Amino acid sequence: MRRIEGGVVRPGWEAEIEAQGLVYNRTQVPGGDVRSYWREGPFYDFTAAEVERLEGSVAQLFEMCVAAGDHVVDNDLFERMRIPPMARPQVRRTWETEPPSIYARFDLRYDGEGPPKLLEFNADTPTGLVESAVTQWNWHLFTGQGRDQWNALHDKLVAAWQRNLLKWERRTGVRPRVHLAWTSEETSGEDRMTVAYLMDTVVQAGYEAIELIVEDIVLDDGDGRFYDPQGRHLDVVFKLYPWEWLIEDEFGPSVLADGMRPGGTTWVEPAYKMLWSTKALLPVLWQLFGSDPVLGELLLPAYFADEVPSSWRDYVRKPLWGREGANVAIVRGGAVTDELPGRYGTEGFVVQEFAPLPDFAGVDGPHHPVLGAWVVDGEPAGLGIRESDGLITDNLSYFVPHTIDYSPPRAGRRQAT
Amino acid sequence: MAQSNRVRAALTTTVLATAATGYLAGCSVGGQDDEQVAYCTDENGKIVDDHYCDHDYHGPGAGFFFLYLGGFRGGLPLGTVLPRGGTRINPTDTGARSRAGLPSTGRVTGGQRVSGGLGSGFGSRAGTGAGS
Numbered sequence: 001m002r003r004i005e006g007g008v009v010r011p012g013w014e015a016e017i018e019a020q021g022l023v024y025n026r027t028q029v030p031g032g033d034v035r036s037y038w039r040e041g042p043f044y045d046f047t048a049a050e051v052e053r054l055e056g057s058v059a060q061l062f063e064m065c066v067a068a069g070d071h072v073v074d075n076d077l078f079e080r081m082r083i084p085p086m087a088r089p090q091v092r093r094t095w096e097t098e099p100p101s102i103y104a105r106f107d108l109r110y111d112g113e114g115p116p117k118l119l120e121f122n123a124d125t126p127t128g129l130v131e132s133a134v135t136q137w138n139w140h141l142f143t144g145q146g147r148d149q150w151n152a153l154h155d156k157l158v159a160a161w162q163r164n165l166l167k168w169e170r171r172t173g174v175r176p177r178v179h180l181a182w183t184s185e186e187t188s189g190e191d192r193m194t195v196a197y198l199m200d201t202v203v204q205a206g207y208e209a210i211e212l213i214v215e216d217i218v219l220d221d222g223d224g225r226f227y228d229p230q231g232r233h234l235d236v237v238f239k240l241y242p243w244e245w246l247i248e249d250e251f252g253p254s255v256l257a258d259g260m261r262p263g264g265t266t267w268v269e270p271a272y273k274m275l276w277s278t279k280a281l282l283p284v285l286w287q288l289f290g291s292d293p294v295l296g297e298l299l300l301p302a303y304f305a306d307e308v309p310s311s312w313r314d315y316v317r318k319p320l321w322g323r324e325g326a327n328v329a330i331v332r333g334g335a336v337t338d339e340l341p342g343r344y345g346t347e348g349f350v351v352q353e354f355a356p357l358p359d360f361a362g363v364d365g366p367h368h369p370v371l372g373a374w375v376v377d378g379e380p381a382g383l384g385i386r387e388s389d390g391l392i393t394d395n396l397s398y399f400v401p402h403t404i405d406y407s408p409p410r411a412g413r414r415q416a417t
Numbered sequence: 418m419a420q421s422n423r424v425r426a427a428l429t430t431t432v433l434a435t436a437a438t439g440y441l442a443g444c445s446v447g448g449q450d451d452e453q454v455a456y457c458t459d460e461n462g463k464i465v466d467d468h469y470c471d472h473d474y475h476g477p478g479a480g481f482f483f484l485y486l487g488g489f490r491g492g493l494p495l496g497t498v499l500p501r502g503g504t505r506i507n508p509t510d511t512g513a514r515s516r517a518g519l520p521s522t523g524r525v526t527g528g529q530r531v532s533g534g535l536g537s538g539f540g541s542r543a544g545t546g547a548g549s
Contacts, residue, residue: 018441021433125548125549141427150421152420155422155423186547193433193437196437197433199433217536219534252535
């Protein structure tokens, strides 16, 4: 793994990536300046062997998360995981019946030397999809840099919808229409573009895709079913809206009740993703696999906040339901040295061993990458990298594309005449 | 395992490209401009007092008042005649009211959208997006 600083800069790239869907590229930073979220020019390069090893690690991590889910459900550890009581029957039911699940993203610490280490699992509402699946793929094709790219996202998303929806259709005898919902409160365009892209993959899977705004979802309090504003029943809804928010909303109890009855709306991702999207997954994984000489290598030691070893002085504290780095704190020598603001934490914290992100420094300063490894329908599917100047990857990080087996152009090369 | 998409060509992303074009042009979806609102009207589409559209109204003219749903401006005064089009809902049809995003019984406040029992979570957690 290496960071190439002097890559191709495409003429007109800003307008091009926006037209391709990255309308949220311009990011306002504190102080009012606007900067590009996409980094044009620099990129990361991997060897094919590195990517093969990463794929294997991601597949292994996914299996470990499945085992952790079994452990929580079988031993009724919902209270320890802070899964709200009202959601537990639906979490348990979806875990056992495996309704449609499409995608998730592991965030990994990786420096190209040892195995990747799991930082967290964004299993319920992962974003960064448009730039991973579309923008960097087009960049790779246009610039011709790299022999390949770890990016089978599009093919695998289409196949995931096909497999899951066909299974749903066979079970119910109904050909589902798929609504895809985003919250209109998110105004950067990111959620809407994520949904629009996923609509493309639904359509290419052969199913009807309908855009929907979360706030427009209608509950019929006569039959207890959910409809869109045009009165169409919601068969299958992809929701870019976290479960822990959904169940707290006014209609939350109805969502859970409807889901338990035949003919109810199928929500994608399913409710069991709460088991994985909470940071409480991290200490459960460590408890199960931390002592395994191979599997433990993919994890950082992690504990619930009330079980922190007394000898620990350096660690990262993460709120159970935090997002985009909010309320994450780095503790060194027993004192907080870095902390991002936010409103999370009342639900509890976990702590994870402090493993500083590697620094692929450039002429413009430090670059700390986090690898976002995508899982589609349970299989490794691709990679998206965000890098930050600081050690906490937040919503002001940059997206940097990547290649496999890049060969720099030879200086002075001329075509034979 | 295949590490990249089978066909090494630009992806077909029609919905995404169209959405991006619309977004960049400043079009909104679900914004104020195209929000559906409801008024209580008489049979001619003239806005009347909300109480005529209570689900259990049995006074004079009962049966000739409608909840009129469409992309109208909010805050229109009584007596305004709404343009033709939109959707008429019988105020006593609780199922139709629900499916339109209105409370199934009781009164509908003129010019107000009253669905939205989902989505409130975002506002109370301002500062981070719904994605992760």
